[in-house]
Amino acid sequence: MPKKRWILDHCPRAGDRLPRHIGLAATVAGISFLGVMAASAVPPVAPLPPEARQTVIEPLALQPTTETPAGSVFVREEQVRRGDTVASLLNRLGVYGPQALSYLRDQPAAAPIFEQLAPGRQVTAATDAHGELRWLRFPLNDHETSIIVDHQGDVWDVSRQPLAAETRVVMKSGVIRSTLFGATDAMDVPDAIALRLAEIFGSEIDFHRDLREGDRFSVVYEMVYSGGHALRPGRVLAAEFVNQDTRYRAAWFEDAHGRSDYYDPDGKPLRKAFLRSPLEFSRVSSGLSMRFHPILRQWRAHKGVDYAAPAGTKVRATTDAIVEFIGGRGGYGKLVELRHQGRTTTAYAHLSRFAAGLRAGTRVSQGEVIGFVGATGWATGPHLHYEFRIDGRHRDPLRVALPGAVPLAGGQLSRFRTEADPLLARLDQIAGLNLALLD
Ligand SMILES: [Zn+2]
Secondary structure (H helix, E strand, O other): OOOOOOOOOOOOOOOOOOOOOOHHHHHHHEEEEEHHHEEEEEOOOOOOHHHHOOOOOOOOOOOOOOOOOOOOOOOOOOOOOOOOHHHHHHHOOOOOHHHHHHHHHHHHHHHHHHHOOOOOOEEEEEEEOOOOOOEEEEEEEOEEEEEEEEEEOOOOEEEEEOOEEEEEEEEEEEEOOOOOOHHHHHHHHHHHHHHHHHHHOOOOOOOOOOOOOOEEEEEEEEEEEOOOOOEEEEEEEEEEEEEOOOEEEEEEEOOOOOOOOOOOOOEEEEEEEOOOOEEEHHHHOOOOHHHHHOOHHHHHOOOOOOEEOOOOOOEEEEOOOOEEEEEEEEEEEEEEEEEEEOOOEEEEEEEEEEEOOOOOOEEEOOOOOEEEOOOOOOOOOOOOEEEEEEOOOOOOOOOOOOOOOOOOOOHHHHHHHHHHHHHHHHHHHHHHHEEEEEE
């Protein structure tokens, strides 16, 4: 099998406007620059699992020539073309001996090669100087396994092996024009990463009410690839969100006890005692975010915040709490009241239904779904009415200062700095690029 090899580092510099051609490394890393939005793959800088640190490249040898010393192996990669047969494909791969084809035909385990000869598929083969097949790799439809044919001396073998998964670190940045998902879609950021952003900054920003046109984000995240296909997103390693000209930054950090969380550049946890929004952020619930009347007017009118949202949208506990009341209550309709550490209560009204099994005295944790948006009680349409009271007095939940958790200190803080600073520097690079392009 081919050797693995490390690829070169590439990091974008502020002011880069066009893709720089940096050969195979750039091609593999998939760098693209689109308008005001920039994306690039950067090397991992946080502690990553071992497989995350490498990108596998097959060294491609030149075509065989007559001067070739005996014993050399030549590797070629070819795309399956429309109308290809296994015979024509082998031929393009430089496999000239008849043995390989007849062997493949006889092997049930090799049948998928004949059945999954889809145009565009990248097939790799190694031959000796005489065009005798040494090995062949054929990736299958599942994007996760390959058929491997191996030929050493007189011994042939067919096996199915997992494709080498590689984790790349991707950096993207975008500007919000209508919704967060509009911006992340334009940048080809997976939904899971957009949702994670809303989660990471969920104690600072109410993603249903606070977003404004011109808000910006930058995010450094992992993406798992196999056989050239993006399989799934991994962790968000660092992120920045500029909301109404206030900049929030976060870096992922795992403490000495193996607990991971997001911290600001000073080592203060972003997670607070309360979430800003009681609605679960989703593609559906996010679409209405920009169409609101000023919050204050509504706030004075009825001592709560209203969130218009489609019926059935998940409502979450904004804090760790105990259910104090659950049931119907006049104009509130179906209502849940939660009590947090004695002094603070939160209320969630007009629900269509409650989460299964929830009753007075139940302990709920922050983010847990407690019910679903509806229009019970005095409600003209589906919405959530949310109240926040301290010592029984109504407070504007969007303005109340939230207590934070304990910041990192001592050795933990210095380790955090060592790991987070390079990530935060990446954010600076991408943010600088963004601004340069906006000017
Ligand atoms: Zn209301």
